[in-house]
């Protein structure tokens with residue numbers, strides 16, 4: 001399956017007004033036309049109409065990853081490959097494609113029930129990205145809109161699904177404990193790339209998460225933008241989940257904050273781009289070179 005990138009992400013929220021404020025005033029995204037606080041918000045990060053679609057729901061949580069393929073032929077081929085692997089695939093209606101502003105989409109889930117969509121042909125309005133708080137730009141385009149880390153308690157089944165059915169490659173891996181206690185079982189995190197140079201567009205974590213997502217990441221184009229965003233986090237009273245730090249594997253300099261949908265968002269810069277022909281996966285035994293104190297986010 002030839003997935004070119006993470007095209008969009010959908011989220012669920014009981015309070016779209018809260019998301020509107022958070023996305024525009026803290027993250028620095030634009031709220032695009034067609035948004036209203038009773039149905040959905042289109043959050044713009046670049047030339048596309050939106051990259052984040054927040055849908056009004058009776059629950060707060062993650063919705064789905066929207067994976068982009070190269071066109072109609074690649075789309076039909078991907079559906080065949082999913083069906084050959086006994087994955088239940090549901091074609092989206094024209095109305096659903098209309099809401100997502102794509103030509104066509106299908107829906108399916110991984111072995112742990114994480115939801116995915118596959119689409120081709122996004123609508124592109126080419127309206128300029130003008131951040132309401134002066135963010136100069138997000139790193140998207142051929143790298144996709146960022147990355148998502150999903151809970152995968154059935155780890156081996158999920159790993160096989162992503163690598164063998166969806167065609168992701170292993171970028172590298174970690175095994176972590178929440179405590180210093182060596183008796184605590186290690187939990188695996190596998191970082192996975194699709195057909196672009198972003199270090200990972202997806203990662204899977206061997207642990208259940210209440211809101212259906214460990215975190216999602218958006219990347220800005222300078223360290224200055226990360227620092228300014230951190231100022232806005234504090235000014236708006238947003239809960240920090242981890243302090244500023246630099247990851248060992250993708251070298252991202254980032255902080256983590258709570259989203260109104262309950263899971264975390266990583267906001268960073270300088271993520272690694274990789275030539276996969278020259279890369280070999282490794283296991284990192286530490287998460288970060290410096291910083292990323294997650295204890296600040298624990299109750």
Ligand SMILES: [Fe+2]
Nearest residue numbers: 147215217266
């Ligand atoms: Fe991340």
